[in-house]
Amino acid sequence: MARALQLAERGLYTTTPNPRVGCVLVRDGAIIGEGWHEKAGEPHAEINALRKIGAGGTARGATAYVTLEPCSHHGRTPPCADALIAAGVSRVVVAMQDPNPLVAGQGIARLRAAGIEVDCGLLENEARELNIGFVSRMTRGRPWLRLKVAISLDGKTALANGVSQWITGPDARRHAHGWRARSCALLTGIGTVRDDDPRLTVRDIDTPRQPLRVVVDSRLELPPGAAILQGGHCLIACAVENPEKAARLRALGAEILVLPNPRGKVDLPALMEELGRRGINEVMTEAGLKLNGSLMREGLIDELLIYQAPLLLGDGARGMADFGMLTELSAAKRLQIVECRAVSADFFIRARCG
Numbered sequence: 001m002a003r004a005l006q007l008a009e010r011g012l013y014t015t016t017p018n019p020r021v022g023c024v025l026v027r028d029g030a031i032i033g034e035g036w037h038e039k040a041g042e043p044h045a046e047i048n049a050l051r052k053i054g055a056g057g058t059a060r061g062a063t064a065y066v067t068l069e070p071c072s073h074h075g076r077t078p079p080c081a082d083a084l085i086a087a088g089v090s091r092v093v094v095a096m097q098d099p100n101p102l103v104a105g106q107g108i109a110r111l112r113a114a115g116i117e118v119d120c121g122l123l124e125n126e127a128r129e130l131n132i133g134f135v136s137r138m139t140r141g142r143p144w145l146r147l148k149v150a151i152s153l154d155g156k157t158a159l160a161n162g163v164s165q166w167i168t169g170p171d172a173r174r175h176a177h178g179w180r181a182r183s184c185a186l187l188t189g190i191g192t193v194r195d196d197d198p199r200l201t202v203r204d205i206d207t208p209r210q211p212l213r214v215v216v217d218s219r220l221e222l223p224p225g226a227a228i229l230q231g232g233h234c235l236i237a238c239a240v241e242n243p244e245k246a247a248r249l250r251a252l253g254a255e256i257l258v259l260p261n262p263r264g265k266v267d268l269p270a271l272m273e274e275l276g277r278r279g280i281n282e283v284m285t286e287a288g289l290k291l292n293g294s295l296m297r298e299g300l301i302d303e304l305l306i307y308q309a310p311l312l313l314g315d316g317a318r319g320m321a322d323f324g325m326l327t328e329l330s331a332a333k334r335l336q337i338v339e340c341r342a343v344s345a346d347f348f349i350r351a352r353c354g
Helices: 002-011 045-051 080-087 106-113 124-130 132-140 170-182 190-196 243-251 268-277 289-297
Strands: 022-027 030-036 063-066 091-094 117-120 144-151 185-189 212-216 234-238 254-258 282-285 303-308 335-343 346-353
Touching: 002 022, 002 030, 002 045, 002 063, 002 124, 022 045, 030 045, 045 063, 045 080, 080 106, 091 106, 106 117, 124 132, 132 144, 132 282, 144 170, 144 289, 170 282, 170 303, 170 335, 170 346, 185 190, 185 289, 190 212, 190 289, 212 268, 243 254, 282 289
Parallel strands: 063 091, 091 117, 144 282, 144 303, 185 212, 185 282, 212 234, 234 254
Antiparallel strands: 022 030, 022 063, 303 346, 335 346
């Protein structure tokens, strides 16, 4: 199963909106075939593993190790459970049940009904982590949202005038691009566009696709010359109808989504639900303290990616997130640190919310 997870990870940047899945076929203690799901619309991991069996070979009597329950429905490809049954495997070991309601145990039931022994739960936590965004979308209807920040040792993200490039070093920025590459969408706010004019693209990692870029821009103030509009594939979420501005931005390849909340701002929970409907599994936010604070207040942030540099910016510099003044420590945002390590001269901290 560990090998199947290694194979599944090869689809880290390519399988969206599908999950990352690997499969290993074993008979008499030896691997006879292995594969992974490489891209949505193409064969699933089980099919690729069956196809890798050498000429004249067979999967009959073999054990299949699969990181996610074999599918049982017809989508863009036929059911993998049926393929394993037809191949004559005698046992299937599944890391985790598929949270997709179209499967949700039906693949396992189909295998068992055909007389195949099925075991579930081997390295389940590792399999879930690999597809945490897919699980989130299937169970909560919204993507897994990561907030990435680069901060000083005293917790500041920018000078008072908005200057923030560059707080951390090149190795930390390259590391962050790895998280960008695995994301289906990158989210920022109009304030960050004004201050930094980011492209918000993956540049330091070899990837076959660029994530969707999403800008929260309540009053539709995004300038037509903004770097984030270059190359299209940009969604602008606003709270007002402005046909003239919207037409100019659409002419540059942007999509406009009007999602107002009662306060005249963008309805952030509705935005996350809309991204989920579009098959977005993982979102990474790179924004300023206002949007970061709004996402925190709405309870939408699942994970923080914190890059901390050994420098001090002082009390007047900008903080990480503005989510209101706290008067009691019991109201503090409690986090669970799941990873902490050095990245050259900087530190990387990954922490979970809730």
